[in-house]
Amino acid sequence: MEDRIPLSERFYSIQGEGPLMGTPALFLRVMGCNLRCVWCDTPYTWDRWGISRYGKGEVSRSTDYRFQDFVRDVRRYRLVVLTGGEPMLYSGVWERWIGEVDGDTVFQFETNGTFAPILEEDGRVLFVVSPKFPESGNPDAIRIDILRRYMPLVEEGRAFLKFVISSPRRDEERIRELVERLNFPRSRLPFQLFVMPEGTSLKPSLVRATVDMALRNGWRYSDRLHLRVWGNRRGR
Numbered sequence: 001m002e003d004r005i006p007l008s009e010r011f012y013s014i015q016g017e018g019p020l021m022g023t024p025a026l027f028l029r030v031m032g033c034n035l036r037c038v039w040c041d042t043p044y045t046w047d048r049w050g051i052s053r054y055g056k057g058e059v060s061r062s063t064d065y066r067f068q069d070f071v072r073d074v075r076r077y078r079l080v081v082l083t084g085g086e087p088m089l090y091s092g093v094w095e096r097w098i099g100e101v102d103g104d105t106v107f108q109f110e111t112n113g114t115f116a117p118i119l120e121e122d123g124r125v126l127f128v129v130s131p132k133f134p135e136s137g138n139p140d141a142i143r144i145d146i147l148r149r150y151m152p153l154v155e156e157g158r159a160f161l162k163f164v165i166s167s168p169r170r171d172e173e174r175i176r177e178l179v180e181r182l183n184f185p186r187s188r189l190p191f192q193l194f195v196m197p198e199g200t201s202l203k204p205s206l207v208r209a210t211v212d213m214a215l216r217n218g219w220r221y222s223d224r225l226h227l228r229v230w231g232n233r234r235g236r
């Protein structure tokens with residue numbers, strides 16, 4: 001059967017977070033996630049139960065996205081962001097599709113760190129990995145074995161860790177411990193380990209606490225530019 005990926009949204013915007021913040025990009029937001037975060041800001045991709053505090057217990061309709069759509073998009077856009085939900089639910093399909101297209105379009109996966117990297121030899125592919133601590137509502141989502149597989153890509157400048165901060169003091173300790181356990185390359189910390197405030201609005205006190213945490217530890221702060229520009233609007 002022909003490969004297809006269920007998309008919740010496909011839109012053109014600027015990348016609002018992480019290492020490519022401000023870059024124009026096509027976003028492909030898939031349906032479905034294997035985790036259940038209580039602060040998920042895209043609950044319409046999976047949360048029919050009302051688990052996320054930002055959801056209404058409703059999921060959006062999906063549309064099928066096929067290889068021919070992908071080929072057309074890759075010809076047109078220089079940066080394609082694979083996000084969700086959890087895009088690596090479809091890692092086998094992405095692997096086939098990306099492997100079949102030429103050109104210099106960059107593919108950035110935004111993933112929760114419970115799936116091993118793919119296309120490790122393909123320099124066009126970047127990963128922003130956002131591990132989830134138990135307070136997210138997922139007691140076993142920190143997969144050290146899998147996160148270690150991203151460390152060679154960190155060394156190559158192709159993988160980044162990004163932590164969503166909801167409780168600064170608690171999260172800071174957790175991140176420090178994880179950095180040790182992963183043996184995250186020290187020289188890469190100021191460039192490739194992000195802390196980013198949680199929420200669908202940017203609470204000034206949390207933004208400040210997150211910046212302070214970044215400065216204390218020599219980590220990188222990520223803002224959420226799309227929220228500043230458009231607020232919490234879908235398709236932006």
Ligand code: SF4
Binds near residue numbers: 033041084
């Ligand atoms: S891993 Fe990401 S998409 Fe999945 S529930 Fe958590 S925040 Fe939402």
